[in-house]
Amino acid sequence: MADTHNQPGSDEWDNLLxxxxxxxxxxxxxxxxxxxxxxxxxxxxxxxxxxxETQVQDIRGHLKGSSGKW
Numbered sequence: 001m002a003d004t005h006n007q008p009g010s011d012e013w014d015n016l017l018x019x020x021x022x023x024x025x026x027x028x029x030x031x032x033x034x035x036x037x038x039x040x041x042x043x044x045x046x047x048x049x050x051x052x053e054t055q056v057q058d059i060r061g062h063l064k065g066s067s068g069k070w
Contacts, residue, residue, distance in 0.1 A: 016048045 023041045027033060033041065 012051060013048075016044050016051070019044045020048070 020041065023033065023037070023044075026037070
C-alpha cells in the first residue's frame with residue numbers, strides 16, 4: 001500500500017481518520033451520538049469517500065495497459 005504521507009491530500013486523510021477515530025471512541029465510551037455529532041461524523045465519512053474516489057480517478061488516469069488504455 002502506498003505511503004499517503006508523501007502524497008497530496010495526506011493531511012486531509014490524517015484529519016478525517018483522526019476525527020472518525022475520535023467519534024468511534026466517543027461512541028464506545030458514551031453510547032450513541034447526539035444529532036449534531038452524527039451529522040459531523042456522516043460529513044467526515046462522505047468527505048473521506050469523495051477523497052478516495054478522487055484519488056482512484058487520479059490513479060486510473062496514470063495507469064496504462066499494454067494497449068495504452070486503462
